[in-house]
Amino acid sequence: MKKKFLVLVTLLLFVLTGCSKKEKEHDYSQDIDPYSTIFFQDMKYESEDYVVDEKDNLSYEKKTSDDSKIKYDDNKEYYKKRSDGTYTKVSNEEDFEIYEIYTITTTSSGVITYETVNSSSSSSGNSSSISQNSNSSSSSSGSSSSSTPSSSSQSGNSNPSAGSSSGSSSSPGSTTPAKKSNLVSYNGWLKLSGTNIVNNKGEKFQLRGMSSHGLQWYGNLVTEQNIKVLRDEWGSNVFRLAMYTSEGGYLDNRSIYNVLEKDIDMLIKNDMYVIVDWHILNDNNPSSHTNEAIEFFNKVSSKYGNTPNIIYEICNEPHWVSWDNDIKPYADKVIATIRKNSPNSLIIVGTNTWSQDVLDPINNRINDKNVLYALHFYSGTHTSWLRDRADQALAAGIPIFVSEWGTSSADGNGGVFLDEAQKWVDWMKKNNISWASWSLSDKNESSALLKPGSSIINDNNLTTSGNFVKKAIKG
Ligand code: IDC
Numbered sequence: 468m469k470k471k472f473l474v475l476v477t478l479l480l481f482v483l484t485g486c487s488k489k490e491k492e493h494d495y496s497q498d499i500d501p502y503s504t505i506f507f508q509d510m511k512y513e514s515e516d517y518v519v520d521e522k523d524n525l526s527y528e529k530k531t532s533d534d535s536k537i538k539y540d541d542n543k544e545y546y547k548k549r550s551d552g553t554y555t556k557v558s559n560e561e562d563f564e565i566y567e568i569y570t571i572t573t574t575s576s577g578v579i580t581y582e583t584v585n586s587s588s589s590s591s592g593n594s595s596s597i598s599q600n601s602n603s604s605s606s607s608s609g610s611s612s613s614s615t616p617s618s619s620s621q622s623g624n625s626n627p628s629a630g631s632s633s634g635s636s637s638s639p640g641s642t643t644p645a646k647k648s649n650l651v652s653y654n655g656w657l658k659l660s661g662t663n664i665v666n667n668k669g670e671k672f673q674l675r676g677m678s679s680h681g682l683q684w685y686g687n688l689v690t691e692q693n694i695k696v697l698r699d700e701w702g703s704n705v706f707r708l709a710m711y712t713s714e715g716g717y718l719d720n721r722s723i724y725n726v727l728e729k730d731i732d733m734l735i736k737n738d739m740y741v742i743v744d745w746h747i748l749n750d751n752n753p754s755s756h757t758n759e760a761i762e763f764f765n766k767v768s769s770k771y772g773n774t775p776n777i778i779y780e781i782c783n784e785p786h787w788v789s790w791d792n793d794i795k796p797y798a799d800k801v802i803a804t805i806r807k808n809s810p811n812s813l814i815i816v817g818t819n820t821w822s823q824d825v826l827d828p829i830n831n832r833i834n835d836k837n838v839l840y841a842l843h844f845y846s847g848t849h850t851s852w853l854r855d856r857a858d859q860a861l862a863a864g865i866p867i868f869v870s871e872w873g874t875s876s877a878d879g880n881g882g883v884f885l886d887e888a889q890k891w892v893d894w895m896k897k898n899n900i901s902w903a904s905w906s907l908s909d910k911n912e913s914s915a916l917l918k919p920g921s922s923i924i925n926d927n928n929l930t931t932s933g934n935f936v937k938k939a940i941k942g
Contacts, residue, residue: 649704650738656775656811657740659837662866663899664813667775674740674901675940677916678707678871679730680908681746683715686726688907688922691733696924698739701940706734707742707780707870707903713750718759728770735776742815742870742903743767744780753782753817754797761804772809779805780870782817784843790819790827798833806835815868817841821877823853825860825867832865839868845905845914846887847876854894861898869895869902873914874932879905880912883932892939904936 647653655667657674666672677697679689689708697703710727712718727743734741745760747753753760764779771777781801785794798816805814814837818824822843842857857867872891874883895902907924909917913932921928929937 646699646702647738649702650698651704651735651740651776652738654704654775657778657813658811659813659839659866662861662864664839664866664868664901671899672901673896673899674705674903675942676703676705676707676739676903677907677936677940678742678744678903678905679709680906680910680915681709681711681714681716682726682730683711683720683723685906685908685910686723686730688909688917689730689733690922691737693907693924694734694737694739697940698737701937702942703739703940705740705742705778705901705903707744708734709744709746709783709906711746711748712756712759713748716746717763718750718756724763724766731767731771731777735771735774739776740778741776742778742780744783744870746783747817748784751784751786752788752793753785754788754793757797757800760797760801764801765804765808768805768808768812772805772812775812777809778813778815779809780815780817780841781805783841783871784821785817785819786821788819790824791831794819795828795831795833798838802833802835802838811837813837813839813868815839815841815870822871823849823856825857825865826863828865829860829863839866841870842867843869843871844891845873845875845877845879846891847874847882847884849877850887851890854891857894867898867900869900871905872902873905874935875912875914879914883913883935885931885935888935888939896942904939 653666654672657664657666657672659665660669660671664672664674679685682689689706694706697706708727708730710717710723717723731741731743745753745763747756750756760781764781767777768779781798782794788794794816802814802816805812814835816828816833816838818840819827822841825840825842828840840860842853842860844853860867869891872888873879874885874888875881876884894900904916905914906916908915909919909921909928911919913930915930916933916936917924917928918930918933926934
């Protein structure tokens, strides 16, 4: 696609300039930081002389003489170059009518700030800013006066998508541009519409990514380098931090909180959605530790309540308890705590029987518009009978988040069972169900992403399960 597009642009240049004048390249080395480099690299299919318009399939338009307008066609994302050299993202409806200007600025410390300037093709507008870090400053707003470029266009059908994820995954870090329309800076606060997660534009949105293994054991694999591979080469937009409560986890050793917080910050910096998972497991009844959970979620949400990145998962897998008498009362209390600090974030509640009893909430739902119910499956153990149950729950209006699934049996080992796993992946896609896969570890068990002894995500290090999950994330 990209190639085709480049060929078309080059041809057009020849036609319009009548000579072989070389296209000027943007100097990426001048960009603000590595993330911005990725961000601006996405625009390299945009020549210095022409803009892209998607109105009639695809057409190319010459820029205005003052060089003020840059358009780039990737899910209708448009950019405007400001006089200070930064880029402003412009959303427009028809005929370049600007109704929203959205800027992404990266400070020297790598913190990304967003600024939305509402405008309807006039020069000024209300300015509101969201920052990903409370101590980061928002940038000044830019002027939004728009001049419509003259329209000498040529149609085509190529789409210069920024998100194709080719590139070798054997190099350290990632060299492939991130598909930013997949990430927090584009999608903002997620919310529920019926059983669907939608982004801040009301568009259906699916999160796909990995879960860590227990942070107390495999936290060392949650590196920025690995996250960039997942984000840029696999197209992942979410990562789940499994903070065990028992087995040497938070309740036994509070210092794990520092690991969690460091990981959250790194994921926010990298524009990812983050699931903060209170990973109860052997400690089967969440209400045994309600006070500790309240204290924990109060701490996390007071620190991160204003960032759209965070999704709270308040109890991984309750079992041998009652929804009505144990899980629901626990959830009500913890959610009330989170809501004081974060009125809008998504919250996932684990269901009984290791998060399989998704019918329980039908008659006793949590009274909150942004709560999803966890469904977990391991394809060697859980098959069509659990999908049928999930279908029933969806039909009853219960929003589902598959915050954990694996290609193995339920013990994390055995198999792998890829045919059944594929049925689940297809089912999740069809129903726009977001998911995280178990797990980013190199443990000698079949659900692990990496082969034993490896720590970097690349094709050589992937297990059979890892290869499957990579394809599933790429979609
Ligand atoms: C498993 C790990 C395994 C570990 C065990 C106990 O894969 O290495 O020894 O936990 O801590 C879950 C749980 C998840 C399990 C996973 C596989 O949420 O913690 O991880 N699983 O058994 N629910 C269903 C399966």
